[in-house]
Amino acid sequence: MSSGIRFDSVSVAYGKNVVLDGLDLTVEPGEVMALLGPSGSGKTTALRAVAGFVRPASGRVFIGDRDVTSLPPHRRGIGMVVQQYALFPHMRVEENVAFGLKAQKVARAEIPGRVADALSMTGMAAYAKRFPRELSGGQQQRVAIARALAIRPGVLLLDEPLSALDAQLRSGMLAELARLHRELPDVSILYVTHDQVEALTLADRIAVMDRARLQDCGTPQELYRRPRNEFTASFVGNANLLPVSVGVGSVSLGGAEVKVDTGEVAAGVSATLCVRPHLVGLGPGPNALAGTVTEVQWRGATHRLYVDVDGQSVKADLRELRKPPSLGEEVTVHFAPEDAVLLSAGVTHD
Amino acid sequence: MLVHSRKGKWATWAAFFVLFLPLFALPLLVIVAASFAGHWSGAFPSGFTGEHYSAATRGESLQALTTSLLTALGASLIALAAGTWAALAAARLKQRGDGTTRLSRLCGRTLDTLFMLPVAVPSVVVGLAVLVAFSKPPMILNGTSTIVVLAHAILVTAFAYQSVSAAILRLDPAYEQAAASLGARPAYVLWRVKLPLLLPSLTAAAGLCFALSMGELSATMMLYPPDWTPLPVRIYAATDRGATFTGAALAVVLMAATLLVLFAVSRIRTKASYR
Numbered sequence: 001m002s003s004g005i006r007f008d009s010v011s012v013a014y015g016k017n018v019v020l021d022g023l024d025l026t027v028e029p030g031e032v033m034a035l036l037g038p039s040g041s042g043k044t045t046a047l048r049a050v051a052g053f054v055r056p057a058s059g060r061v062f063i064g065d066r067d068v069t070s071l072p073p074h075r076r077g078i079g080m081v082v083q084q085y086a087l088f089p090h091m092r093v094e095e096n097v098a099f100g101l102k103a104q105k106v107a108r109a110e111i112p113g114r115v116a117d118a119l120s121m122t123g124m125a126a127y128a129k130r131f132p133r134e135l136s137g138g139q140q141q142r143v144a145i146a147r148a149l150a151i152r153p154g155v156l157l158l159d160e161p162l163s164a165l166d167a168q169l170r171s172g173m174l175a176e177l178a179r180l181h182r183e184l185p186d187v188s189i190l191y192v193t194h195d196q197v198e199a200l201t202l203a204d205r206i207a208v209m210d211r212a213r214l215q216d217c218g219t220p221q222e223l224y225r226r227p228r229n230e231f232t233a234s235f236v237g238n239a240n241l242l243p244v245s246v247g248v249g250s251v252s253l254g255g256a257e258v259k260v261d262t263g264e265v266a267a268g269v270s271a272t273l274c275v276r277p278h279l280v281g282l283g284p285g286p287n288a289l290a291g292t293v294t295e296v297q298w299r300g301a302t303h304r305l306y307v308d309v310d311g312q313s314v315k316a317d318l319r320e321l322r323k324p325p326s327l328g329e330e331v332t333v334h335f336a337p338e339d340a341v342l343l344s345a346g347v348t349h350d
Numbered sequence: 351m352l353v354h355s356r357k358g359k360w361a362t363w364a365a366f367f368v369l370f371l372p373l374f375a376l377p378l379l380v381i382v383a384a385s386f387a388g389h390w391s392g393a394f395p396s397g398f399t400g401e402h403y404s405a406a407t408r409g410e411s412l413q414a415l416t417t418s419l420l421t422a423l424g425a426s427l428i429a430l431a432a433g434t435w436a437a438l439a440a441a442r443l444k445q446r447g448d449g450t451t452r453l454s455r456l457c458g459r460t461l462d463t464l465f466m467l468p469v470a471v472p473s474v475v476v477g478l479a480v481l482v483a484f485s486k487p488p489m490i491l492n493g494t495s496t497i498v499v500l501a502h503a504i505l506v507t508a509f510a511y512q513s514v515s516a517a518i519l520r521l522d523p524a525y526e527q528a529a530a531s532l533g534a535r536p537a538y539v540l541w542r543v544k545l546p547l548l549l550p551s552l553t554a555a556a557g558l559c560f561a562l563s564m565g566e567l568s569a570t571m572m573l574y575p576p577d578w579t580p581l582p583v584r585i586y587a588a589t590d591r592g593a594t595f596t597g598a599a600l601a602v603v604l605m606a607a608t609l610l611v612l613f614a615v616s617r618i619r620t621k622a623s624y625r
Contacts, residue, residue, distance in 0.1 A: 051531055073530035080531040086524035090546045099542070100532030151532055 003029035003064055003154040003188045005050055010059035012045050020045045021212040022059070027155075029064075032181060032189040034199035036235065037209030043192045046209070047157050050190060052076050063155055074103075079148030079187075083160040085140045087132035093143050094119070094128040100151035118150035119143075121183065122176075138169045145180070155188045162198060174201055196236050200224065208232045224276075230343055233274040240280070242273045242312050244342075251342065254310025258287045259337045265344045272343040275335050277304070280316035282325075285334030289314065293325045307333050378605070384598035402599035411584060411600060415607060418564055418581040421495075422611075425502035426510075426559035430552060432503070433510030436461060438540075441518045465511040468504055477501055477569025495578040501569045506559040513558065517551030557615040564608045 005027040012020040020042040027033040035043035048054045049061055052073035060069045068076050087096050097115045106114070119125045122142040132140055141161060148156060161177075162170045178201070181189060193199055199206045200220045208216040208223065208231065216223060216232040227233035230241055244251040248267050250259050258273070265271055282305070291309035303324050305316045316333055325331050384390060388397025405411060443458030468476055480501045484491040491497040525547060529539040545552070567582040574583055581604045588597035 051527070053527055072536075073527070074533050074535055076531075077533070078531055080528065082524055082528065084522075084524055086522070086528040088525060088529075088543055088547075099529065099534070103529070103532055103534035103538050103542075147528075147532065157531075 003186055004031075004062075005033075005155055005188055005190060006062040007046065007049075008060040008062065010046070010049055010056045010061055012042075012049060012054050013057045018212055020049065020056075023214055025207055025214060025217065027188050027190055029154075029188055030185050031204045032191060032202055034191045034193060034203035034206045035209055036193060036196060036199040036206050037215075038194055038235070040211075041209040042212040043194075043209045044159060047159055047190055047192045050076075050155070051078055051080055051157055077151075077153055078155050078157055079151060079153035080157040081141070081144045081148050081159065081161045083164050085132075085137075085144040085164075087140055087143055087147070089132055091131075092128070093124065093130050093132070093135070096132065096143060097147045097150050100147065104151060114150055118146040121149065121180065122146040137165055138173060141165065141173060142176075145177075149180075149184070153187065155190065158189060158191045160193055161191075163193070163195070170198075174198060178202055200236070206236065208235060210235070226341055227274060227343070230272055230274070233341070233343065238277055238315070238317075240273075240275045240277060240314050241343075242275070242309075242314070243270060244273045245270045246342070253289065254312065256289050256310070258289070258340070260287075260340045260342055261337065262342055265342050269344065274341045274343055275314075275339060277315040277317040278302075279339040280314065280318075280333050280335050282316065282318055282321075282331060282333055284332050286336060287340070288332045288334040290330065290332050293327055293329045293331055296324050296327065298324070305331075305333075307331060309333070381598050381601050381605075384595055385602045387595050387598075390595075402596050403603075405596055406599040406603050410579075411581075411603075414579050414581045414584040414600075415603060417495075417578055418604070419607065419611075421499050421502055421578075421580055422560045422563035424499040425506055425563040426556050428499070428503040429507040429510040429559045430556050433465070433507045433555065434514045434548075434552065436465060436507075437511050437514040437518055438544075440515065462515075465508050467508070469508045473505055473566065473569040474572070476505055477572040480504065480569070481572050493575045495575065497573050498570060498575075498578055498580070501573055502563040502566055505566060505569060506562045509558050509562060510555040513551055513555040514548065517548050521547060553615055553618045557612050560611055560615070561608050564604065564611075 005025075007023045007025045010020060010023045011018065019040075023042070023046055025033070025046075035046055037043045045054060049056055050063070050068075052068065052071060056069060060067055062068065063076060063078070087093075088099065091099065094115050097118050098111050101111045101114060115128075116125065119128055122145050124139065124142045124146055127135060127139060127143070132143065135143065141164075145161070158177075162173050165173060181187070181202075191199070191202060203220060205217060205219055206223055207214055210231050216228050218226075220236075223232055223236045227236065227239070233239040233241060242253055244253045244258070246262055246265050246267055246269050247257075249262060250257050251262065251271070251273060252258070253273065260273065289307075289309045291307040291314065293305055294308045294313065295304075295306035297304040298320075299317075301320055302317050303319075303321045305318065305325065307314045307316060314333060383395050385402055386398045386400065387395030388399045388401075389395070407415075440458045440461040443454045443461065480497060481492065483489075484497055484500075491500065521544065525543055526539055529543045530536075534542070565582060566580075567586060570580055570583055571586070574580065581600060585597045585600045585604065588594075588600060
């Protein structure tokens with residue numbers, strides 16, 4: 001079965017409204033690619049272009065090495081799971097899972113075995129005779145996944161599969177999806193989500209989308225540690241984004257000089273400094289900044305401080321403090337030079 | 351109920367009994383009373399007898415009932431098939447987004463209007479139109495039972511079309527898309543997913559068409575051949591010649607038969623109706 005997905009400058013427009021603008025992206029065979037972005041970023045449109053539910057205005061979509069751009073959905077060999085599951089309410093769980101096999105005229109003798117396999121893989125074997133309405137949301141989602149896997153697709157499209165579940169179930173299903181992928185190492189997965197935790201946990205690579213465009217693409221670690229632009233920095237994980245002007249080997253933040261790797265950013269321009277809140281420390285150290293505490297939030301394991309440094313609010317996540325500073329107190333915060341990333345303004349807004 | 355105070359509730363019930371019951375229930379009760387009456391000269395009928403009923407369920411009258419039932423069955427099946435087909439086609443044409451043009455949406459709306467026409471046009475006109483259209487070669491149906499069934503089908507298809515259209519609009523496209531992503535061809539999706547999910551609306555539409563056809567008089571009057579006289583025509587004929595009580599008995603039979611069929615149709619419980 002062919003696997004892997006390739007977008008070749010795919011654009012989709014509804015009338016004059018461009019919802020996907022020249023997407024170039026390759027999902028390798030066996031890879032989990034998360035499409036991460038806010039609503040309206042074009043991520044679901046990209047998935048629907050693979051499924052065949054929207055027709056690109058230009059560009060080609062490949063599944064494996066087959067150009068599927070003009071194939072109808074039922075001839076694309078995909079498995080798909082959507083947010084609302086879309087289980088057929090008039091069929092029992094086993095009939096739902098068998099649907100794709102019957103539709104594709106799989107040999108009758110083979111069907112019960114494959115249905116049982118798919119159901120046991122998702123832990124739903126005991127519910128084969130139930131109707132969807134008799135199952136909880138999490139169980140319905142498992143059936144939907146079993147139904148998609150039963151046809152042994154080369155690519156699996158997941159469209160916000162966990163967003164209808166509550167937080168606890170969600171983390172359980174996340175682990176479940178990771179396990180399923182280990183059991184099916186050849187299946188490419190395109191996973192659309194607006195939740196960065198899901199993307200960071202599950203994906204081999206993340207494609208960050210915003211305003212119909214691909215903003216950034218890389219492994220979760222790359223995107224988290226070395227974001228290429230402000231949007232990625234703020235959307236993947238939390239970030240302090242501080243406007244600075246660039247010098248040689250350092251930048252000036254308000255009045256303070258801060259040592260960072262300026263890389264290829266030319267001296268004299270203004271840029272944005274990105275520092276993760278959990279990498280900001282309290283007290284003196286390298287790259288110390290003096291400021292006033294404007295807000296203290298206790299979050300159980302951590303304290304979140306908001307410190308006003310020359311008019312810029314700096315967030316710091318600190319392991320729970322015995323004596324948290326009080327509001328208005330003068331404090332010093334610091335961060336290691338290697339923990340800061342300088343984002344040149346030119347990359348940020350295209 | 352939206353009225354909460356005890357007094358308010360009583361007032362509402364009182365208003366219901368005083369205003370609505372006489373309006374909707376009493377005329378029907380009067381028919382039932384008349385159907386048993388021997389004479390009706392004062393305020394109330396007298397000389398009760400079951401004679402009208404024995405006349406109403408024998409010979410020509412029984413034949414008329416069968417005729418009505420067969421006509422309604424034929425007309426509603428044709429209407430259901432044609433209406434559903436057209437509704438599915440119109441929904442596909444009007445669908446926004448992929449592969450549809452302004453022209454196809456215009457066609458969809460035209461289809462909507464076209465199927466509204468038999469409702470807007472008086473049924474006498476429809477009857478006359480059918481009569482004129484099929485009285486000349488190449489299609490001469492004048493004087494056959496087919497022309498009656500045909501006219502009824504034309505009249506009730508609009509209702510089938512509208513209720514199925516509304517149901518298709520409510521149907522979540524996710525089902526169709528999920529089925530397609532699993533490799534099901536459009537025809538397979540239609541038979542295995544869409545029609546089963548639409549079934550509750552289809553049976554409701556069938557019931558409506560059946561009831562409308564059972565009561566149809568004005569177009570039938572222009573078309574019926576002597577050997578295919580539906581019950582409403584008999585009722586009209588009976589009252590016209592002054593046999594009001596016989597007409598009333600026939601009317602009760604018509605009412606009962608229709609209600610019985612509607613009840614049976616409503617018993618067709620589908621798995622999808624438990625959604």
